[in-house]
Amino acid sequence: MGITTSARIQNGYFGRLEYNTKAKTSKFIAFGKAVIVDDICEDIENGDVFLELHFDYLGKCKKIKVLRDEIADQAFLKTLARKGGAGSKNNYQTLVDTIILQEEDFENNGYSASPVYNNLGWIYLPNGNSDYDLCYRANHLIGAQNAEYVGDYDVREYGRYTEWKNLIEKQVVGSPVLEVTLIASLAAVPNGIISAQTGIGNPIIHLCYASGKGKSTALALAASTAGKPFDGEVKEIDVNGDTKIFKSIYQSWSSTDNAMVTAQAGNRGVVTVLNELGKSLSPNMTRLIFDLSEGSDKNRLNKDLKSSISEGFTTTFISCGESSLLDRCKSKYEGLAVRVMEINKPVTDSAEQSREIVKVCKNNGGFAAPMIAKYIIDNGGVDFVMDIYNRWVETLQAEIINTPSAERFVEKFAALFMATAEIATDALGIEFDIEGIHDFLCRYDEENGNARDTSASSYNIIIEKCHINKKKFYVRHGKFTATIEPINEAWGRITHKNKALPDGRTLVEEIEIRPSIVEKILSDNGFTNIKTCAEAWTNAGLISRDKDRPTRTRKIEVNSEVTEDVYVFRVFA
Numbered sequence: 001m002g003i004t005t006s007a008r009i010q011n012g013y014f015g016r017l018e019y020n021t022k023a024k025t026s027k028f029i030a031f032g033k034a035v036i037v038d039d040i041c042e043d044i045e046n047g048d049v050f051l052e053l054h055f056d057y058l059g060k061c062k063k064i065k066v067l068r069d070e071i072a073d074q075a076f077l078k079t080l081a082r083k084g085g086a087g088s089k090n091n092y093q094t095l096v097d098t099i100i101l102q103e104e105d106f107e108n109n110g111y112s113a114s115p116v117y118n119n120l121g122w123i124y125l126p127n128g129n130s131d132y133d134l135c136y137r138a139n140h141l142i143g144a145q146n147a148e149y150v151g152d153y154d155v156r157e158y159g160r161y162t163e164w165k166n167l168i169e170k171q172v173v174g175s176p177v178l179e180v181t182l183i184a185s186l187a188a189v190p191n192g193i194i195s196a197q198t199g200i201g202n203p204i205i206h207l208c209y210a211s212g213k214g215k216s217t218a219l220a221l222a223a224s225t226a227g228k229p230f231d232g233e234v235k236e237i238d239v240n241g242d243t244k245i246f247k248s249i250y251q252s253w254s255s256t257d258n259a260m261v262t263a264q265a266g267n268r269g270v271v272t273v274l275n276e277l278g279k280s281l282s283p284n285m286t287r288l289i290f291d292l293s294e295g296s297d298k299n300r301l302n303k304d305l306k307s308s309i310s311e312g313f314t315t316t317f318i319s320c321g322e323s324s325l326l327d328r329c330k331s332k333y334e335g336l337a338v339r340v341m342e343i344n345k346p347v348t349d350s351a352e353q354s355r356e357i358v359k360v361c362k363n364n365g366g367f368a369a370p371m372i373a374k375y376i377i378d379n380g381g382v383d384f385v386m387d388i389y390n391r392w393v394e395t396l397q398a399e400i401i402n403t404p405s406a407e408r409f410v411e412k413f414a415a416l417f418m419a420t421a422e423i424a425t426d427a428l429g430i431e432f433d434i435e436g437i438h439d440f441l442c443r444y445d446e447e448n449g450n451a452r453d454t455s456a457s458s459y460n461i462i463i464e465k466c467h468i469n470k471k472k473f474y475v476r477h478g479k480f481t482a483t484i485e486p487i488n489e490a491w492g493r494i495t496h497k498n499k500a501l502p503d504g505r506t507l508v509e510e511i512e513i514r515p516s517i518v519e520k521i522l523s524d525n526g527f528t529n530i531k532t533c534a535e536a537w538t539n540a541g542l543i544s545r546d547k548d549r550p551t552r553t554r555k556i557e558v559n560s561e562v563t564e565d566v567y568v569f570r571v572f573a
Contacts, residue, residue, distance in 0.1 A: 002104045007097035009034045012056065014098045015091075031094060032086025033057070037102040042113035044125055044147050045266075049113060051099070057084030063242055071096050115147035120155065120226075121192045121268030121314070122373075134381045136189075136269065136373035138226065139366060143377060154234065154246035155227040155270065159364030161371075164224065165430060167360040174433050176440045177347045178218060178357075180417065181205065181318060183437060185222035185271040187420040188316040189372045190385045192269020195314045197386060200412045201293045204317040204340045206277070206325040207347060214348030215320035216275060220358050222318040223250040223273045224365030231275075253319070254279035257288045264292070264313040270369060277321025277328070286329040286336060286526075292317055293339040330526045338408045341444070368428055372420075375427035385419065392418040400445050409449070414441040458522055458533045459542050463571060465521050466511050470494065473511070474558055491517045492566055493556050503541070509571035510544065512554050518567050537569075544568040 006016040013030035020027065039052040049068040054061055062083045070076050076096075077087045087095045117123075117137050124132040127144055135143025139156045149155070172178045184205045195201065207215045223229035229250040236244050250273045251263065264272060282288055295313045319325060325340055348354045376385055392415040400406050400414065418441070421432045466473065472491040492513035499507040522530055534550035537543045546552055551565040 003097065003100055005094075005097040005101070007094045007101065009036075009098050009101075014086075014095055016094050031088075031091040035080065035085060035087075035095065035099060037099060037106070038063070040103065040106060040111075040113045041116045041150075044115045044117050044141075044145070045119060045123065050116070053099075055080070055083075055085050060084075071099060115141075115145060116150045117141065117147050118149075118151040119266030119268070120149075120151065120153065120270040121188075121266075123268065134193075134377055136370065136377065138270070138370040138373065140370075142370055142374050152245070152247045153227060153270075154230075154248055155366060157366040157370075158228055161364070161367040163360060163364040164367060165428065167357060167364075168428075168430055171353055171357055172221065173431065174436065175349065175353075176436060177207070177343055177345050178214070178221065179433060180343070180437060180440055181207065181218040181347070182221055182225070183417050183421045183424065183432065184316055185225050185273075185318050186368060186372060186424050187416050188226075188271040188314075189269050189369050190376065190389070190420055190423060191316060191416055192267075192314045193376065193382055194385050194389060195295075197382070198389070198411065200416065201339070202295055202313070202315050202317060203413050203416065204289065204293055204319060204325070206340055206342045207318075207320040208277075208322065208324050208342055208344050209346055211322055212351075213346040214354050217354040217357050218347045219250060219273045219275050219318060219320055220361045222271055223248065224361035224368075226270045226369040227366050229273070229361055229365075249273055250275065252279060253277050253321070254281065257282050257291070260288065261291050264295070264315065267313040267315050269373070270315060272315050272317050274317055274319040277319060277323060277325060280328065282328070284328075284330040285325065289325070289329060289336060289339060338405045338412065341409075341413050342448075343444075368424075372424055372427045375423065385423070388422055389415055389419040392422075396441075400442055406445055406449055409445050414445070417441065458525070458527045459537055459540070459569070461525050462513070462518060462521050463511065463569060466491070466494070466513065466569075474556070490556060493554070505541075506573040507570055508573050511569040511571060512552075512556060512566045513569065514556070514564070514566055515551065534567075542570055544570060 006018070008015060008017055008028060010028050010030070012034055014032060014034040015028055015030040017026040018029055019025075033056045035053050035055045037051055038054055041050040041052065042048070043050070050065055051068055051071070052063070052065050054063045056062070062085065064079065064083055064085075066076070066079060070079060074089060074092050077089070077092060079085075080087050120137050123135055123137060125135050125143070125145060127133045133144035135141055135145060137149065139149055141147040141149070168182065172182055184203065187203065191200070191203070207218055209215060220229040227249045230248045231250065231252070232248070234246050234248075236246065238244060249270060252275050253260075254276065255263070295315075324342060324344075326337060326342060329336055348357070393410055396410045396414050396418065397407060400410060418434070418438060421434055421437050424430065425432050425434070469491065474490055474493045476493060476495045492511065495510045495512070497507050497509060501507055519530055522533060527533055534543070538545060538550060543550065544552060545568065549565070550567065552568050553563045554566050554568070555561065555563055556566065
């Protein structure tokens with residue numbers, strides 16, 4: 001049973017029937033050009049219903065797409081008028097009734113709403129049997145249902161997969177930085193499905209080396225795994241004359257911090273590429289790095305992804321710039337360095353290699369990420385990926401040198417990348433250099449492990465400041481000697497030594513420094529937690545301390561019997 005209304009559409013106009021009681025006839029009164037329903041769409045992510053509408057204006061077909069709830073408010077009239085549509089407050093209800101009548105015709109003819117989606121990556125969708133199907137949203141929906149991607153990003157497949165595959169086999173496999181970058185970009189797919197269980201967040205890989213060494217080439221390669229690499233936006237006109245604006249997953253650091261985080265919303269497994277760090281508008285990138293690494297609203301997604309889409313995101317970030325990303329972070333929060341893997345090595349071997357990679361990736365791509373997603377779905381989904389990931393965690397933790405934060409590096413980067421390389425080898429039919437990737441990651445940790453311990457690195461800064469400001473210390477060679485210049489307030493005392501320690505190190509200096517000076521040095525250099533730093537110094541044997549506190553009681557001033565608590569830093573040859 002349909003709605004009871006006198007609203008009608010006749011001869012391209014909407015209006016209503018007026019009944020003449022004397023003549024017992026009805027007459028159609030037209031109010032304006034009819035608004036025709038072309039399609040009814042339902043967003044599979046949140047259940048929202050959209051109406052695709054068209055109407056005539058000055059002989060031209062105009063199209064709009066509105067959320068269905070918009071027709072429940074007279075503000076809908078402004079939406080129409082903006083594009084040339086007819087309607088007024090006096091005939092608003094008649095206009096809406098004609099739209100509802102068309103919806104009923106759709107239903108009576110057995111038509112169901114067209115499923116669409118706006119976001120990318122993994123999602124669980126109800127299948128009508130009290131269960132959920134695992135699906136992956138790319139340029140098309142991979143899983144048990146059919147749906148159309150109507151979002152903003154250009155993630156269509158383009159060119160031929162065989163061309164892209166041949167490029168990888170000839171120019172990328174065996175080229176260490178390129179291959180690791182490619183695997184890291186593909187890792188967004190498995191990470192999107194296991195991050196809620198592993199808690200590893202979003203790995204950030206930053207390529208920082210001199211200009212002309214292939215960094216932008218690597219970013220084009222990374223973007224081609226899921227979409228077309230291009231700067232900015234592109235406009236395309238479809239067969240109906242409508243303009244569609246596409247954005248690229250190949251993005252830039254030039255946006256504001258909030259805009260960069262917001263742009264990632266809803267991404268659950270597609271790589272994000274960030275070019276030209278030098279264009280960043282952020283004076284201090286510490287907070288931004290944490291936000292990108294963690295993904296906002298992370299707590300709103302349960303381990304099975306069976307929740308509504310939030311503003312959170314799970315991906316991997318591939319970045320490049322001529323300077324260090326970590327150097328752009330003024331605050332040295334503990335754990336900041338374990339969120340970023342910086343590769344300071346040439347990416348490509350030659351200009352010819354770079355040109356070939358860019359050329360092929362601009363004309364062929366968008367295949368790899370969906371192929372890996374389908375392979376994961378076909379082989380068991382979350383459990384399949386977790387089994388491979390956990391096996392690599394166990395293997396790498398037994399192999400990688402026990403440097404500070406090595407466990408976190410294994411979980412967030414190395415195990416994820418190795419699991420991805422293993423999956424991608426089968427899913428893409430490409431023989432990745434598994435051993436070479438493994439060796440690269442192990443060497444990276446060996447070379448950079450200590451640098452990731454931010455608290456311990458504060459030691460070097462303090463020692464450097466003390467040596468630069470040596471005139472502010474009393475210096476002792478067996479007995480006190482005043483500094484060359486008089487000092488109003490001493491920072492502390494430096495004692496020269498030459499003592500071999502049981503661990504093989506030679507102690508050459510002890511620097512006793514007042515806590516207020518240590519706190520100022522740390523604060524000036526972005527270190528926010530002196531307690532955490534002191535624990536790192538203790539664990540590394542860099543300070544001499546009492547059992548119950550990180551300081552010792554010493555005499556600082558010459559010819560004084562007054563004692564005070566000071567930090568005692570040990571300097572080795």
